[in-house]
Amino acid sequence: MIRLRDVTHAYEGRTVLDGITLDLAEHRVGIIGANGSGKSTLARTLNGLVVPDSGSVLVDDRGTRRDPHAARRRVGFVFSDASAQILMPTVAEDVALGLRHFGLGPEETRRRVDAVLRRHGLIDHRDHPAHLLSGGQKQMLALASVLVTEPDVLVCDEPTTLxxxxxxxxxxxxLRALPQPLVLLTHQLDMLDGFDRVLVMDGGRVVFDGAPEAAIGHYTALMDARQEGADRARAEGGAV
Known part of the structure; x- marks a missing residue:
């Protein structure tokens, strides 16, 4: 389980997370919200990529502030831009990179790498230049490079955006077929079908927490109200 207690964080004086308290124990959790709502920063606190200015994040009762490396071993993270996550020249080398601190021999490393590449349709590309893959293949490689480490939880930050x-x-x-618990940030609301729980973020806060259909309804209403306000402001500004 991942627990957040009164998590607050700011960038250059602007608060992006404002006193968030959550227990994330469900198998499939979605997070939605407009750009700038704080959802990506929240996701990065879950495995210690961001340590909050105040409050605590616990992964299996271990704080990310005190032991961020332990959190990252338990909570895998997939970014929206796979190219930024690909670090090695070839597909197999990039997947193997995630195993470098596991103390595995060459044979076991190769076995694990080939197994995850085969499972995700990349085995025929194992020795190909990673940056020459298609966009979909790159995202699958980024996912495979995290899954090879067998994380307890997977966090994906808008993995289908590009x-x-x-x-x-x-x-x-x-993602739906994975055995690991999943926290998914997405603007593609249909991906949340069948999820256990969806959080709606706005202004650095969780403003709704519930079932997918209700959460999507709340988010849609929020965006509609915001658009109506912007339209009204433009109309009043253009009035003579």
Whole structure:
């Protein structure tokens, strides 16, 4: 379980997380919200990529402030831009990079790498240049490079943002089939079908926490109200 207690964080004086307290224990949790709502920063606190200015994040009762490396071993993180996550020249080398601190021999490393590449449709590309893969293949490689470490929980920050419809659906099906608990940030609301719980973020706070349909309804109403306010302000500003 991941527990957040009164988590607050700011960038350059602007508060992006404002006193968030949560217990994340469900198998599939979605997080939605407009750009700038704080959801990506919240996601990064879950494995210690961001240590909050105040409050605490506990992963299996171990604080990310005191032991961020332990949190990152337990909570895998997939970014929206797979190219930023690919660090090694070839596909196999990039996946193997995640195992470098596991103390595995060459044979076991190769076995694990090939197993995860085969499972995610990349085995025929194991020795290919990683940055020459298609967009969908790069995102699958980024996912495989995290899954090879066998994290207890997976956090994905808008993993389909840069993908076409076909590849977005492939990634969506892959994520739904994973045995690990998943925290998914997404603007593609249909990906949340069947999730256990969805959080709506706005202004650095969780403003709704419930079932997918209700959460999406709340988010849609929030965005509609915001658009109506912007339209009204423009109309009043243009009035003579």
């Amino acid at each position: 993908l076409d419809m076909h590849n977005a659906r492939v990634i969506g099906r892959t």
